[in-house]
Amino acid sequence: MSRSHDLFEAAQRHIPGGVNSPVRAFRGVGGDPVFFERAEGPYAYDADGKRYVDYVGSWGPMILGHAHPEVLAAVRERLDKGLSFGAPTELETTMADKVCELVPSMDMVRMVSSGTEATMSALRLARGYTGRDKIVKFEGCYHGHADSLLVKAGSGALTLGEPNSPGVPAALAELTLTLRYNDIDQVREVFAEIGSEIACIIVEPVAGNMNCIPPVPGFLEGLREVCDQYGAVLIFDEVMTGFRVSVGGAQKHFGITPDMTALGKVIGGGMPVGAFGGKQEIMSHVSPLGPVYQAGTLSGNPIAMAAGLKTLELISAPGFYEQLTATAKALLDGLQTRANAAGIPFTTNQAGGMFGLFFSGQPVTNFEQATQCNQDQFKAFFHGMLDEGVYLAPSAFEAGFVSIMHKDEHIQATLDAAEKVFAKIAG
Numbered sequence: 300m301s302r303s304h305d306l307f308e309a310a311q312r313h314i315p316g317g318v319n320s321p322v323r324a325f326r327g328v329g330g331d332p333v334f335f336e337r338a339e340g341p342y343a344y345d346a347d348g349k350r351y352v353d354y355v356g357s358w359g360p361m362i363l364g365h366a367h368p369e370v371l372a373a374v375r376e377r378l379d380k381g382l383s384f385g386a387p388t389e390l391e392t393t394m395a396d397k398v399c400e401l402v403p404s405m406d407m408v409r410m411v412s413s414g415t416e417a418t419m420s421a422l423r424l425a426r427g428y429t430g431r432d433k434i435v436k437f438e439g440c441y442h443g444h445a446d447s448l449l450v451k452a453g454s455g456a457l458t459l460g461e462p463n464s465p466g467v468p469a470a471l472a473e474l475t476l477t478l479r480y481n482d483i484d485q486v487r488e489v490f491a492e493i494g495s496e497i498a499c500i501i502v503e504p505v506a507g508n509m510n511c512i513p514p515v516p517g518f519l520e521g522l523r524e525v526c527d528q529y530g531a532v533l534i535f536d537e538v539m540t541g542f543r544v545s546v547g548g549a550q551k552h553f554g555i556t557p558d559m560t561a562l563g564k565v566i567g568g569g570m571p572v573g574a575f576g577g578k579q580e581i582m583s584h585v586s587p588l589g590p591v592y593q594a595g596t597l598s599g600n601p602i603a604m605a606a607g608l609k610t611l612e613l614i615s616a617p618g619f620y621e622q623l624t625a626t627a628k629a630l631l632d633g634l635q636t637r638a639n640a641a642g643i644p645f646t647t648n649q650a651g652g653m654f655g656l657f658f659s660g661q662p663v664t665n666f667e668q669a670t671q672c673n674q675d676q677f678k679a680f681f682h683g684m685l686d687e688g689v690y691l692a693p694s695a696f697e698a699g700f701v702s703i704m705h706k707d708e709h710i711q712a713t714l715d716a717a718e719k720v721f722a723k724i725a726g
């Protein structure tokens with residue numbers, strides 16, 4: 300038996316399900332989760348010393364590859380100065396300036412410690428600012444696990460068949476209207492009826508928690524129009540897409556300006572960080588400037604800021620996103636060719652450095668199509684690739700990620716593995 304197996308047994312004694320975040324438990328694919336020991340560049344090494352080409356990248360943050368020497372050096376330099384002060388540091392201003400430079404729709408930004416906190420706080424602010432309670436989200440989108448957002452959610456909630464979590468008071472869930480992603484007509488209909496009661500629309504500008512589903516042309520534009528027309532706040536949840544789809548996020552890529560943005564993952568370079576921000580007019584309602592309360596003991600933590608800042612500096616290099624996008628495209632083109640050769644219905648989606656793999660013969664542009672893909676083939680593919688030393692997200696409802704350290708040789712090794720695995724699946 301593998302050491303991962305033994306570690307998983309031990310973990311389950313005192314950790315619910317043996318994991319500190321549900322998708323890690325492999326419930327979506329079956330079998331024991333892989334316990335990791337260390338990671339470097341495009342590779343992660345498990346507790347038995349086996350090496351994997353990693354396409355999860357800690358669910359997005361490791362865009363520079365694992366253990367990037369310059370990021371580690373930035374962290375080391377801060378370590379001797381102390382881990383946390385609970386008081387302002389210059390680093391936080393440097394971070395805020397950098398974020399507002401890279402994401403021009405943000406005039407002001409508040410740092411938090413996770414994506415969940417970022418969206419939860421953005422939501423409270425949108426409600427406090429508009430004086431309205433109802434919110435609109437989309438089925439299959441995941442915005443962290445705040446009560447109002449755990450309604451028809453994606454990611455682990457979807458994988459584990461609990462998109463509506465017990466424990467979320469019905470009175471609160473009723474205020475969350477969940478509409479169909481990429482269906483702007485439905486959004487217009489709902490706003491025509493009750494638009495004046497809706498505080499905000501929160502959306503993943505590229506959905507990455509029901510696998511990877513880019514917006515169809517007109518969808519994000521339509522959301523912008525509707526929010527303008529009814530005085531609702533448009534929140535882009537760019538926790539996943541921020542600094543991932545382009546240096547300015549999906550909003551830059553698609554040319555749509557939201558009122559508020561939630562960030563996470565890449566902004567912390569692998570440390571626990573999130574952020575929310577937007578127009579000054581809205582952000583000036585946040586405490587202590589305004590009455591909407593929001594706080595955090597470790598918010599703006601100096602070690603996390605050091606890792607994040609170095610990451611943002613390195614991803615700002617010219618040509619970074621062209622390379623990242625080309626890497627993802629080479630991977631997807633290669634997989635498509637090999638699936639076709641094996642006669643397996645297969646399609647892919649891509650936005651910059653994030654991608655989706657679907658066992659379906661049709662293009663996938665919405666939640667329903669994503670859930671109708673062949674789950675058995677996905678599971679077989681996942682486990683086949685795992686055996687071959689390729690680590691993919693252990694669920695059909697998660698996006699995959701490449702890093703700048705994924706080079707031709709790693710893509711080629713992945714494609715060689717896929718050729719074998721597709722052949723096996725085809726029988």
Ligand code: PMP
Nearest residue numbers: 413414415441442443536538539
């Ligand atoms: N929003 C999106 C779009 C996400 O993908 C995630 C996490 N995958 C979150 C919010 C929540 O972030 P965290 O897990 O850091 O709380």
